[in-house]
Amino acid sequence: MTDWRDQLRVVLVASRNPLNIGAAARAMSNFGFKQLRVVNPYDVAFREARSAVGASAVMAAAQEYQSVGDAVTDCSLVVSTTALGHRGLQHPLRRLEYGGRLLRKHLAEAPAAILFGSEKFGLANDDLSYCNWLMRIPTREEHGSMNLGQSVAVALYELIRNPRAPQAHPKPVRAAKGDQLERLTELLREALEESGYVNPRISESTGQKLRRMVRRESLTSRDADVWLGMFRQVLWKLHNK
Template sequence: MSSETKKRLRIVLVQPRNPLNIGAAARAMYNFGFEDLWLVDPWEKAFREAKSAMGAAKVLQNARVTSSFAEALGDASLVAATSAAKGRSTDLVQKELTTAGHAIRTHLEDRPVAILFGPEKYGLSREDLSHCDWLLEIPTNPDCPSMNLGQAVALVCYEIARHARAIPRLKTPASVSAQERDRILGLLLPLLSDSGFIFDGSEEAQTHKVRRWITRLRLAPADSQLLMAMLRQLRWKFDHDGD
């Protein structure tokens, strides 16, 4: 997602009351490369405190304050409200955040989007919601649906900024050659014989078992070298005991 595209996303906090939440929302926006923060009727003291906090992000310094929803929403052609409450009676189009992210990304490619977050205690009012096209539902636990404001902003920014999901590739990791495994066995098997792990009559079965073990480990080259270094040192100790 280009930075031009990211500039088309506006985050609107409606009547936030807690300076820490305002600061956390601004930082999360900056974490994911979004910059356009508006506050509608914030508790003034909270906004002052948030702005003066050490390390307040540049996003917060540039935040705009208004009493007008129309101004806060600007020229957004898609306005989404966030809510953790499921099944709320509304005529808004309801979308789960997990599936709406892609649609919002697509919209942002050539048109602005605004996302509204309600006040900490009460959430968005029916009047606030009347400005919105979509209700974005964050799929929280019904026992504890309501999220912290700063965390909700972080989730929405993350979801919109996330890379398009590709099917993960399965890699087979590099592992050492059969020859290298034989060199390991050449060190390990004599140690196991000397220590009695491999004993008369068990050679064939135990050797097979240990060889399979080494094969299954699928040692990376560096891991194989470390194992050989340990085995050589154990060998040295065996040979020099009693010196």
């Protein structure tokens, strides 16, 4: 079965800066997208980006096109990200959180393209005319324009992020067990009594305070063992001084 990510074509239009083309390719590689298409890049920029040390497989496989129309012929959905400036256009404008969801749904069934304009001029109206709708990354109005490589990274992250991730990835560390915490509380109280910090007459309520304090720490099992070792050593020293 095809990975849905292989259905996405990331299309960079008239990019001027080899670092940005390389950065876009890197974010694609990080997030598992492969199909990079470059429309009318400044030739030098494209060649530099391709030959850069550490250029990813994505960059090496990038394809060059003469026009946006040529680059999206196999796509049944074309969207682009835009800064706030394009409100005047008659395209539906969706925030990335929602647009990303629609785009992902489409990619499960058919190819789609996401266009990114040049660093300086964005997308021309002619390029935008190929789009079904536009997505807006929710930046501040006062500083809406993002760096190209960063906007590619953010848009692709929205596609691969997993809203159910919290459930899917439990904490990889083992929490301390009750008996460890109890021994730790006990050793701590003993050490405090030995050192004169605790008045033995009120030591029961102090014991409860200590227990609550120790249990509030959400210690890992391994850390609890380390603490136990440290307090044993302190107690030994107190008894043998």
